[in-house]
Amino acid sequence: METRKQIEVDKQTREMLVKTFKTTSVSVWRALSFRDNSPKSRRIRHAAYQNRGQLLVLAPAIETIHDANNFMRQYFPGDVMIEVNKNNNHVDLLKRGEVVKSWDNVYLSDLNGIQREAAELCGVPGVQ
Incomplete structure (x- = not known):
């Protein structure tokens, strides 16, 4: 969608x-x-x-969970996930549990671009 x-x-x-x-x-x-x-x-x-x-x-719904261990996880269709470690600003982009790409020292302003990459990876155009 x-x-x-x-x-x-x-x-x-x-x-x-x-x-x-x-x-x-x-x-x-x-x-x-x-x-x-x-x-x-x-x-x-x-x-x-x-x-x-x-x-x-x-727009397609993208679930975001903030847990007590200071992680944020965004779940996209197609078994794609963004995992953010808020303790050290490290971000992993995963597909089917495998790391596709990683970033260090990520700022909040960088997250939109990472989300676009995740949307492209799962084939959902237009996800902002």
Whole structure:
């Protein structure tokens, strides 16, 4: 699953969009889920925002656990894991329990890049 956007609106707003744009509920759904980018779909999205529509970013869930031994572990799909030793700032990237890559003296600002590598390794595009 990759990251995707969707505009969330209530039932009344959906019905209003169908009537206002003289279209079908499927067309409104395609516009609000960014499946279509026609000029009409862009106008539907704009109207949804004006009527309290909320933009959602849907992404794969990545579980993160901080344990009492001062380790942080992030579990990605495909048996990929990042293990951070917060005592010495050492990070391992593992796949199926085997270390693929290691880093020493890692700063918090470096973690985003390591997470992107883990996402690429497990084949999940768009994980931030």
